[in-house]
Amino acid sequence: MDLSLYLVTDRSLLPVGKPHLEALEQALIGGVTVVQIREKVADTAEFLRVARESKALCDRYNVPLLVNDRVDIALAINARGVHLGQSDMPIDIARKLMPKGSIIGISCNSLHDVRRARESKADYVGLGAVWDTQTKKLTSSPIGVRGLGVLLEALDGSDIQAVAIGGIKSTNLARLLHGSVSRTNHTLDGVAVVSDIVASPNPETAARRLKSIFNACKRCILDSPAQNFVWSRGEILDNVTTIMDGVRTLSPLVHQMTNIVVSNQSANITLAVGASPIMATAPEEMSDLSKLSNGLLVNIGTLVGGSVQGMLKGGYFVNAAKNPVVLDPVGVGASDFRKSSVNELLNAWQPTVIKGNAGELAALAGSSEAASKGVDSTGGFQDPINFTRQLARKERCVVVLTGETDYVSDGKRVLMLKNGHSLLGKVTGSGCMLGSVITAYCAAANALASEDDEHEGRLTRSGDFLSAAVGAVLTLTIASEFAAKREDVHGMGTFLPALLDEVAALRPENIRQLAKVEEVE
Ligand SMILES: Nc1ncnc2c1ncn2[C@@H]1O[C@H](COP(=O)(O)OP(=O)(O)OP(=O)(O)O)[C@@H](O)[C@H]1O
Numbered sequence: 001m002d003l004s005l006y007l008v009t010d011r012s013l014l015p016v017g018k019p020h021l022e023a024l025e026q027a028l029i030g031g032v033t034v035v036q037i038r039e040k041v042a043d044t045a046e047f048l049r050v051a052r053e054s055k056a057l058c059d060r061y062n063v064p065l066l067v068n069d070r071v072d073i074a075l076a077i078n079a080r081g082v083h084l085g086q087s088d089m090p091i092d093i094a095r096k097l098m099p100k101g102s103i104i105g106i107s108c109n110s111l112h113d114v115r116r117a118r119e120s121k122a123d124y125v126g127l128g129a130v131w132d133t134q135t136k137k138l139t140s141s142p143i144g145v146r147g148l149g150v151l152l153e154a155l156d157g158s159d160i161q162a163v164a165i166g167g168i169k170s171t172n173l174a175r176l177l178h179g180s181v182s183r184t185n186h187t188l189d190g191v192a193v194v195s196d197i198v199a200s201p202n203p204e205t206a207a208r209r210l211k212s213i214f215n216a217c218k219r220c221i222l223d224s225p226a227q228n229f230v231w232s233r234g235e236i237l238d239n240v241t242t243i244m245d246g247v248r249t250l251s252p253l254v255h256q257m258t259n260i261v262v263s264n265q266s267a268n269i270t271l272a273v274g275a276s277p278i279m280a281t282a283p284e285e286m287s288d289l290s291k292l293s294n295g296l297l298v299n300i301g302t303l304v305g306g307s308v309q310g311m312l313k314g315g316y317f318v319n320a321a322k323n324p325v326v327l328d329p330v331g332v333g334a335s336d337f338r339k340s341s342v343n344e345l346l347n348a349w350q351p352t353v354i355k356g357n358a359g360e361l362a363a364l365a366g367s368s369e370a371a372s373k374g375v376d377s378t379g380g381f382q383d384p385i386n387f388t389r390q391l392a393r394k395e396r397c398v399v400v401l402t403g404e405t406d407y408v409s410d411g412k413r414v415l416m417l418k419n420g421h422s423l424l425g426k427v428t429g430s431g432c433m434l435g436s437v438i439t440a441y442c443a444a445a446n447a448l449a450s451e452d453d454e455h456e457g458r459l460t461r462s463g464d465f466l467s468a469a470v471g472a473v474l475t476l477t478i479a480s481e482f483a484a485k486r487e488d489v490h491g492m493g494t495f496l497p498a499l500l501d502e503v504a505a506l507r508p509e510n511i512r513q514l515a516k517v518e519e520v521e
Pocket residue numbers: 356357375376377402403404405406419420421422423424425426427428429430431432433434473476477
């Protein structure tokens with residue numbers, strides 16, 4: 001059964017004066033692939049009438065109809081199946097009552113629910129609620145986009161299909177589909193939508209829009225090219241040179257929402273690499289800025305009450321504009337507020353790169369292997385190569401793990417970079433400055449990718465963000481080696497301005513000569 005666009009009806013959401021059957025027919029014309037009749041307040045006679053009329057209409061369009069909760073009504077109208085909640089009739093009993101071959105789906109909110117659905121041989125699971133929703137009073141908190149991947153992984157090896165439900169709209173569908181892929185590459189089979197179709201004055205267009213985003217995203221996620229070849233040092237440096245030249249010729253506008261400790265040095269290092277900074281945090285200007293800027297940095301170093309609102313909107317609009325977003329989860333392990341804020345951000349938008357030190361990335365991955373003290377890392381990973389690769393795979397973006405040695409991965413390849421100077425570890429904000437440079441380089445890499453790549457299913461163009469991240473690390477670390485050697489540099493105070501000078505003076509040839517970079521397995 002094709003569950004890709006799964007409509008759940010709710011007559012209370014219909015625009016004033018619009019009959020249920022009219023809206024349903026338009027949704028069917030728009031491409032809905034399965035319909036579930038959900039009635040919250042109707043008595044049995046009314047439920048039966050609505051279900052019977054809806055079934056006749058769905059039959060005309062050859063679309064299966066399921067009934068929410070009520071096995072008796074499903075039987076009475078000869079529905080294709082039922083959808084059960086955790087507190088409805090158990091699946092094994094419903095299975096006995098329904099005709100052979102009926103479809104039985106169940107709502108699942110946790111791993112426990114999914115495991116039980118497997119045991120009781122459900123045909124599909126409805127996973128959610130993904131986001132908070134007005135259409136249903138939630139009995140447990142939303143699981144978020146990132147919660148879906150874990151549940152999908154629990155379905156590996158079974159033929160149970162999965163649809164997500166809860167607050168899904170055309171405006172968040174791309175994020176949902178990209179963000180919910182499990183580490184094992186298990187993807188959603190469909191999305192259940194209520195208000196975006198039912199409450200729309202034009203359900204046909206609404207359904208068509210959702211379906212086209214779904215198909216485009218699925219294609220894009222499944223098509224991600226297998227990059228099994230090994231890069232030579234020369235090839236990496238060719239890519240870095242192209243991007244460095246791109247930053248200087250295109251001078252991308254880099255929007256940064258960063259912390260108050262490093263704002264000034266971050267703006268200056270952005271200028272030093274040849275890009276333009278704009279530091280802005282107000283939620284009210286995020287939409288406008290996303291139309292001007294070529295990339296966004298979100299650094300959570302000094303969050304205040306309203307910061308997260310701006311960051312939520314900022315990333316959302318930049319995803320929509322298909323430009324890169326870089327996340328620097330500064331000190332994320334230091335407080336529950338930072339942790340829940342980062343979780344909220346990652347449920348709302350897709351980062352292109354996540355950069356952090358060992359303590360930060362361990363906290364983000366829920367690992368206790370690398371400790372931190374506030375914003376500083378005080379430990380490392382036994383196997384940083386695989387840690388970086390796995391995190392990149394899980395978050396579906398490029399990950400940069402910083403420290404004396406840096407690691408950069410896109411989930412397939414891992415590059416190890418050994419340039420730098422210990423003074424970088426002594427001044428505050430070297431990691432934050434690296435975040436700015438990565439964003440500038442990603443903005444250039446994105447702009448260099450062909451406009452034909454502005455594919456509906458993507459959240460950026462197909463820029464070479466792995467090379468952009470590598471180039472940014474090499475730029476900062478090789479410049480730090482030049483700065484540390486200067487006669488006028490006597491310690492951290494004189495190092496910082498010298499670093500800015502050396503970044504501005506750095507040439508691709510310097511990188512070619514001095515880069516200590518290799519691909520590692
Ligand atoms: N001891 C060191 N030797 C060489 N390079 C270093 C050293 N310490 C840091 N670096 C470089 O500095 C950059 C920032 O990394 P670091 O891990 O210090 O970030 P961070 O802890 O997030 O910094 P901050 O919180 O001060 O912004 C990286 O490119 C890294 O290679």
